[in-house]
Amino acid sequence: MKMLMTLFLFLIGSQTSVTQTPAPTSADIVLLVDSSNSLGNKAFPSMKSFISKMIGHLTATPNQYRIALAQYSDDLHVEFLLDTYKAKNPMLNYVKKNVVFKGGSVKTGNALREVHKTFFKGPASGRDKERILVVLTSGASEDAVVEPAKILKSDGVKIIAMGIQDVSPEELQSMATPQFSYKFRTVRDLSMSSQNLTKIIEDVIQTDINGIIPTDITVPEREVCKSDSVADIVFIVDEGVSKPKAEDIKKFLQDTVSFLDVRKNCTKIGLVTYSSESHVLSLLSEETNKTTILQKIQDFSPREGKANTGAAIKVTRQRVFSGSRKAQGIEQIAILITHRPSEDNVSEAAHDLRRTGVTVFTIGIENADYTQLTQIASYPRQQYVTKLTAFSDLPKKARTLQKKLLNQIQDKLYVQSERKELLKAGCVDTEEADIYVLIDGSTSISPAPFGDIKTFLKEVIKMFNIGPNKVRFGAVQFSHHKRLEFELDEYSNTNDLERAIDNIRQIYGDTHIGEALTFMQPLFKRAREQRAGRVPCYLIVLTDGESHDSVKEPAERLRNEKVNIYAIGIKGANEAQLHEIAGSKSRTFFVQEFDSLKNIKNEIVQKICSKEGKGKF
Known part of the structure; x- marks a missing residue:
């Protein structure tokens, strides 16, 4: 809901308490993009994708806008000038082939000064083109931004400030033309709004900056999750073990859940145990906190019976993932832990689960059937299948699984959809x-x-x-x-x-x-x-x-x-x-x-x- 509200304000925020004037036929637009360590190398492909989407939307009407692109961290790096490209495809190809991550600290103030000297030197009087700067930043600036932003605005440059991650709404507001600052939690959230940028550009063009009545804008921030760990994760655990081995399972589960940011809007945990029958201990639809989940793991005890793994996977799909946040685009993950061959068919049940969009990890211990593990797990098997010799090795693998889970979640969050667009x-x-x-x-x-x-x-x-x-x-x-x-x-x-x-x-x-x-x-x-x-x-x-x-x-x-x-x-x-x-x-x-x-x-x-x-x- 908070994300929807943010996007809603993104659409309407530029239309309050401003004076509208007829829009000129064209504008010069400079895209200033954060390429610092605050953004990070892993999220940078998503930022590149967003840049490509912006260019695609802004060049839909030929000759309406001239576009320039620059990156910044410690210094400004000009990618191309306003008169370098006149068509969309050459710009997109340049972004794809030449725009690379720079790294460094966040010095937005310095970047604003350099942008002024490079692109916007001198007042805009007598020009028929509007001058617009779109700033995309990911962290609190290490230098002052108010004065360089004020100089730009005094020369008639209208600033749209868009921030993600650690930058504060107040810093964005201090840079932006009033009512044109926007805060998003991740690059993915930012990317979802790319199609709206054309409308924002049109609105800022029509805004008479001399007639603006400054107003305070509060852009609600989404709950920040540790390491951006937003996912629905379900553990499917074979309970047909001895008590000592059950302790190894509990230790593994407790370490993994403790690592995750288990909260309503971050990571949610489901838990299914099985032998002859399946038992659902925690549903994704429940408002379950980390303490409650850890207590349920602590209460886990062995139960004799057959290894009906296929039936447990089916129950997980029908009863647990049916209450997931898949419709919101949240990553869906299942983790199967077993130590013996299944006595029922696993292939069809696993196929049905994966087809719903669930990524499946399998952890096989002792006598688990490797072929069955690969039939259940997602592709490629070297990434999603783990085979251990003894239960005592399981707690030692908790850290490895944590890294795999985080990589999977962040790949979904930052990379997959953006990779497709690129x-x-x-x-x-x-x-x-x-x-x-x-x-x-x-x-x-x-x-x-x-x-x-x-x-x-x-x-x-x-x-x-x-x-x-x-x-x-x-x-x-x-x-x-x-x-x-x-x-x-x-x-x-x-x-x-x-x-x-x-x-x-x-x-x-x-x-x-x-x-x-x-x-x-x-x-x-x-x-x-x-x-x-x-x-x-x-x-x-x-x-x-x-x-x-x-x-x-x-x-x-x-x-x-x-x-x-x-x-x-x-x-x-x-x-x-x-x-x-x-x-x-x-x-x-x-x-x-x-x-x-x-x-x-x-x-x-x-x-x-x-x-x-x-x-x-």
């Missing part, structure tokens, strides 16, 4: 391409995993600029049959492509990849003829099994015709055949479960968008 911006370079996907529809793939394939494809196409003269997508499904689902020139926008993918119906049958690759040759020939052979061609092959026919020769024929092939194997796919299809290990991918396809999507798209994916066949 990657999408990077794919602007891939202005033209013809991409076919070759989909395994054989009987070994059940309906739900086939749905995962379609979801994967829809996510991939969203990363490209779809159009008849831009990036085109086509799809073919195969088993021992081949079916052309749609050609490259059939759908010319993302929405139509998504609907076409939704309408794909599985054909079933045996796996004949070689025949399917041969089937692709005339399709790519037609594609080359349509665009005079000047557009790069790609084929993405998805399969879960070993081909009953040879793949090497038809794959080589395609590559000789300059088709760049990526091979993705799931579960029972033959890795040697995948290498033969792709022609290179670097273009081969393998995941244990269909729902793990989403984890390799960005990597594949990045390869296609990069120089590595162009022209090397």
